[in-house]
Amino acid sequence: MKFTKKIALAVIVLIGVFLIFLTWYKHTYSMEIAKNYEVNAPDLDRKLLIAMQGSEFKDSVVAEITRYYNTEPIFIQVIDISSLGNADTDAFDAILLLHTWEYGKPPEAVQSFMDKNQVLKSKLVVLTTSGEGTEKMEGIDAITGESIISNVTLFVDKVVTKLNPLLEVRN
Numbered sequence: 001m002k003f004t005k006k007i008a009l010a011v012i013v014l015i016g017v018f019l020i021f022l023t024w025y026k027h028t029y030s031m032e033i034a035k036n037y038e039v040n041a042p043d044l045d046r047k048l049l050i051a052m053q054g055s056e057f058k059d060s061v062v063a064e065i066t067r068y069y070n071t072e073p074i075f076i077q078v079i080d081i082s083s084l085g086n087a088d089t090d091a092f093d094a095i096l097l098l099h100t101w102e103y104g105k106p107p108e109a110v111q112s113f114m115d116k117n118q119v120l121k122s123k124l125v126v127l128t129t130s131g132e133g134t135e136k137m138e139g140i141d142a143i144t145g146e147s148i149i150s151n152v153t154l155f156v157d158k159v160v161t162k163l164n165p166l167l168e169v170r171n
Contacts, residue, residue: 036083039066039076046074046167047091051084052098053107057129057147061098064156065163072169084113094123094166096159100147101130106137114140125162127155 033054048069052058066076079087081099089095099110106114106128114137126142128135136142143158145151164170 033080033082036077036079038078039070040074042075042077044073044075046072046093048074048076048094048096048163048167049087049089049092050076050078050096050098051081051087051113052078052096053081053100055100055147057149057152058098058127060149060152061127061155061159064152065096065159068156068160069167069169072167074167074169081107081109084109085116089117089120092123093168094125094163095120096125096127096163098127099129101128101135104135111137123166125159125166127159 035054050062050065052062062078066078069076077087077092081097084097097110097113099107105111121140124140126136126140128137128142128144129147130144131146134144136144143155143162145155
């Protein structure tokens with residue numbers, strides 16, 4: 001009987017340690033809530049929606065993209081990825097999604113949006129980051145890579161190359 005109690009106690013301790021590890025991992029590596037903001041006037045003819053998760057890398061990419069388009073007559077709205085389901089996506093000429101591959105899949109908000117909005121694929125540009133830099137949603141032509149700050153310019157160039165035709169911007 002004493003041996004059974006020791007095993008039960010060991011299992012409880014292991015479960016506790018595992019739960020602590022999961023909490024620490026989520027707190028350390030989870031994405032921040034992105035700040036919502038707008039660039040240029042909403043009444044402009046061309047519009048870009050950027051839905052993102054907050055992180056130093058993604059913030060830097062979006063800052064460079066908004067700087068790139070700042071001289072163009074393009075309205076840019078930046079929202080957190082969790083607000084994507086409430087966005088009026090029909091009002092935009094292009095939609096940029098920046099998200100991290102989490103626990104072997106995209107964030108629930110991204111998966112749900114993609115499941116409900118397959119018709120928007122033609123105006124969608126996706127940048128997916130992951131530890132390996134290769135993960136992406138099946139059937140989505142995504143730009144993939146690791147969140148390495150020194151590579152921001154490389155990713156901005158790739159994203160802008162895909163956005164320019166959608167926004168009718170000449171290189």
